[in-house]
Amino acid sequence: MSTQQAELPQRLREACAVCSLKELCLPRGLDGPDLMRLDTLVERRGPLHEGDHLFRVGDGFQALYAVRAGSCKTYTVDSEGREHVLGFHLPGELLGLDAIYPGRHLCNAQALDTAVVCVLPYEQVSDLAGQIGGLRSQLMRLMSKDIADTAALAGDFTAEERLAAFLNGLSERFRQRGYSPVEFQLAMSRRDIANYLRLATETVSRVFARFENDGLIAVNRRSVRLLDLPRLRRLCAAMTGMRG
Amino acid sequence: MSTQQAELPQRLREACAVCSLKELCLPRGLDGPDLMRLDTLVERRGPLHEGDHLFRVGDGFQALYAVRAGSCKTYTVDSEGREHVLGFHLPGELLGLDAIYPGRHLCNAQALDTAVVCVLPYEQVSDLAGQIGGLRSQLMRLMSKDIADTAALAGDFTAEERLAAFLNGLSERFRQRGYSPVEFQLAMSRRDIANYLRLATETVSRVFARFENDGLIAVNRRSVRLLDLPRLRRLCAAMTGMRG
DNA sequence: CCGCCGAGTTGACGTAGGTCATGGGCCGCT
DNA sequence: AGCGGCCCATGACCTACGTCAACTCGGCGG
Numbered sequence: 001m002s003t004q005q006a007e008l009p010q011r012l013r014e015a016c017a018v019c020s021l022k023e024l025c026l027p028r029g030l031d032g033p034d035l036m037r038l039d040t041l042v043e044r045r046g047p048l049h050e051g052d053h054l055f056r057v058g059d060g061f062q063a064l065y066a067v068r069a070g071s072c073k074t075y076t077v078d079s080e081g082r083e084h085v086l087g088f089h090l091p092g093e094l095l096g097l098d099a100i101y102p103g104r105h106l107c108n109a110q111a112l113d114t115a116v117v118c119v120l121p122y123e124q125v126s127d128l129a130g131q132i133g134g135l136r137s138q139l140m141r142l143m144s145k146d147i148a149d150t151a152a153l154a155g156d157f158t159a160e161e162r163l164a165a166f167l168n169g170l171s172e173r174f175r176q177r178g179y180s181p182v183e184f185q186l187a188m189s190r191r192d193i194a195n196y197l198r199l200a201t202e203t204v205s206r207v208f209a210r211f212e213n214d215g216l217i218a219v220n221r222r223s224v225r226l227l228d229l230p231r232l233r234r235l236c237a238a239m240t241g242m243r244g
Numbered sequence: 245m246s247t248q249q250a251e252l253p254q255r256l257r258e259a260c261a262v263c264s265l266k267e268l269c270l271p272r273g274l275d276g277p278d279l280m281r282l283d284t285l286v287e288r289r290g291p292l293h294e295g296d297h298l299f300r301v302g303d304g305f306q307a308l309y310a311v312r313a314g315s316c317k318t319y320t321v322d323s324e325g326r327e328h329v330l331g332f333h334l335p336g337e338l339l340g341l342d343a344i345y346p347g348r349h350l351c352n353a354q355a356l357d358t359a360v361v362c363v364l365p366y367e368q369v370s371d372l373a374g375q376i377g378g379l380r381s382q383l384m385r386l387m388s389k390d391i392a393d394t395a396a397l398a399g400d401f402t403a404e405e406r407l408a409a410f411l412n413g414l415s416e417r418f419r420q421r422g423y424s425p426v427e428f429q430l431a432m433s434r435r436d437i438a439n440y441l442r443l444a445t446e447t448v449s450r451v452f453a454r455f456e457n458d459g460l461i462a463v464n465r466r467s468v469r470l471l472d473l474p475r476l477r478r479l480c481a482a483m484t485g486m487r488g
Numbered sequence: 489c490c491g492c493c494g495a496g497t498t499g500a501c502g503t504a505g506g507t508c509a510t511g512g513g514c515c516g517c518t
Numbered sequence: 519a520g521c522g523g524c525c526c527a528t529g530a531c532c533t534a535c536g537t538c539a540a541c542t543c544g545g546c547g548g
Contacts (some may be wrong), residue, residue: 023495078399078483078485079485080482082482084400086398088481097391098392100383100384100388101386102392117447124371130380131374136380140383140387141345141389143387144344144387145345146391147341147391150394151330151342151394151398154397154398154442155328156439156442156502158505180381189525190525190526190527191525198400200398200505200507201526202505202507202527202528204504205528208526208527227424238323238326241322403534435495436497443536445495445496446497446535446537453496453497465496465543
């Protein structure tokens with residue numbers, strides 16, 4: 001009992017303050033006791049190493065995962081062997097929502113670097129969502145956001161619009177998490193970016209080069225500096241306008 | 245009181261048996277009393293006429309909508325004036341899930357023909373979802389499915405794969421609703437199909453023609469007959485394989 | 489019945505981005 | 519230090535699809 005009481009704050013810090021439970025709970029103001037109840041569900045898993053899989057296509061769906069540290073990509077491989085990257089997940093973001101419907105994972109989730117995740121057993125989270133309105137509504141909001149984001153990516157846009165939106169989105173996400181929105185390291189390869197944006201890696205390279213020539217960004221391998229955010233925003237206005 | 249009691253079965257039939265509440269409730273076996281409680285929430289709206297809007301970008305999010313008769317499309321117009329069709333909605337399908345997150349509608353919803361919808365006030369549905377586990381889980385499943393479907397559309401596929409997947413998906417949806425899976429009317433124009441699949445209308449025309457020449461389908465304006473389902477399925481295996 | 493109009497089709501041509509091929513640079517391994 | 523492998527970049531060329539333009543067809547109003 002006393003060990004449990006001692007453990008709670010630790011897990012609370014990890015799960016709620018660092019990973020997406022913060023995002024899950026705080027916006028609708030869950031209070032201390034509710035956070036505690038949520039906290040008791042959370043397990044940590046990791047560290048995963050670069051290339052390790054968190055789950056694979058076909059795995060039974062048991063839990064949602066929240067990235068605590070490092071980053072992951074989710075992807076599928078189609079019957080022609082082409083890889084489609086569905087998303088990149090930074091600390092504080094949730095994985096696995098698309099597996100709820102069929103009850104098994106439709107994509108693979110792989111660590112892009114050393115990563116730690118929180119495991120959220122779905123049945124229990126769902127039960128708790130029944131009891132706590134704020135949690136329920138926040139889960140719905142997250143899923144809703146996923147739909148809108150994916151729809152934006154599905155749109156018909158040029159390579160430049162896509163890459164600009166990608167950089168802009170990353171910048172925004174880093175900013176929200178307290179990191180620099182103008183200078184960051186890419187966790188993913190050109191190949192991953194290309195498969196995410198539905199471009200060839202060569203095209204990604206070329207557009208990066210073009211952006212650099214135009215003074216929009218400075219890029220060296222995986223480190224990126226955004227030099228002209230306003231212009232970058234204008235470049236992808238068409239895409240981001242779709243969702244906001 | 246007696247009028248209420250008399251009305252319930254009527255609305256129950258309309259909302260639960262015909263439109264997507266059936267889909268919402270039945271798979272997890274909601275029972276009579278639960279259905280009744282859900283039923284009291286439901287309002288009918290319509291008939292909408294071709295071209296009428298159910299909601300528009302920026303409208304406050306109040307309710308989800310379930311198509312009861314006819315069909316709708318959801319779409320956005322980006323800053324360059326290009327229209328992006330996000331989806332087509334047949335009787336029994338739910339609209340508006342992407343509006344939960346931002347609390348206002350991100351897309352327009354328009355009737356493709358004479359349509360009737362059921363209005364599901366979101367706050368009340370959400371409360372009820374807190375009380376009824378089956379409803380909650382079914383809502384989550386529907387959102388989850390939306391994510392996976394949109395992701396499939398976002399993938400990098402050829403015009404042929406896209407159109408084949410489109411026809412195949414329609415066929416499947418008609419079959420599920422008890423209509424012929426091989427012969428049906430398209431409610432939407434070539435232009436809508438093109439904007440949905442991210443192709444030019446001319447390309448849609450040409451691929452239709454190619455499919456017809458290859459003996460895959462017979463098509464005349466908006467009436468379609470699928471002549472070789474197995475081959476059609478093989479054509480879009482890459483795409484549908486992604487989600488299942 | 490005719491003339492109009494928008495939806496759909498078809499052909500000729502243009503282009504964004506894919507493909508293929510080459511080379512440089514960084515890293516880990518021996 | 520030297521080597522092999524992968525990631526990235528860049529140039530030359532190719533193609534799936536878009537664009538533009540002409541034409542057909544069916545529906546509707548007068």
